[in-house]
Amino acid sequence: MGRMARSCTQSLLKLVNSVIGLVGMGMILYSLWMIRVWYRQINGDWPGASDSPLPWFIYTFLGLGIFVCLITCSGHIAAETANGHCLSCYTVFIFLLIVLEAAITADIFLNRNWEEDFPEDPSGKFDEFKNFVRTNFEMCKWIGLSVVAAQALSVFLAIVLRALGPDTGSYYDSDDDSAPARLPLLRNQAQHAAYTPDPNLSRKNDSWAVRIHDKVNK
Structure with missing residues (x-):
């Protein structure tokens, strides 16, 4: 029963974590598109200014996307191994991300x-990003709530999986699998023990042979 609950929790954590990973990948792709448009605009409007640094918004968006993807990878590793330290680090990273999102949302409202x-x-x-959010506020609101719900659910599942602990059944299975390899040695020992000559029997045979020899000489 415990192994089944652990397996279900791991699968749910991987599924929820994949949703967060898709958000991170979308942020990275959007950042790459903005970088492409930025350099095209620089080369078209200001020739020779291709060495200009990227604006802060593109850097920030790209950095957040990479950070979210790294959290997703760590979450998959933690869910697969069910290691307590990995799950704790994953929970802390997700919690910090939620706090950052809550601070930005509170500042805006x-x-x-x-x-x-x-x-x-x-x-x-x-x-452009602000105008898009304002014109599609309902859709963006539900997307944001879904992302925050996925993050909160991932924290809850990570805590539950950490409480369940790692699966130790594999160690017992490995012991059972290695037991037959030692059986032939036991069988060989039993066979050797079964064919060991009895010293008392050899003494009886020697005394019987001595008696027959004495009778023949008489």
């Missing part, structure tokens, strides 16, 4: 001048 907290973006992609 509670601070009217929240746009002043961010530096100016020369690429204009930050403004």
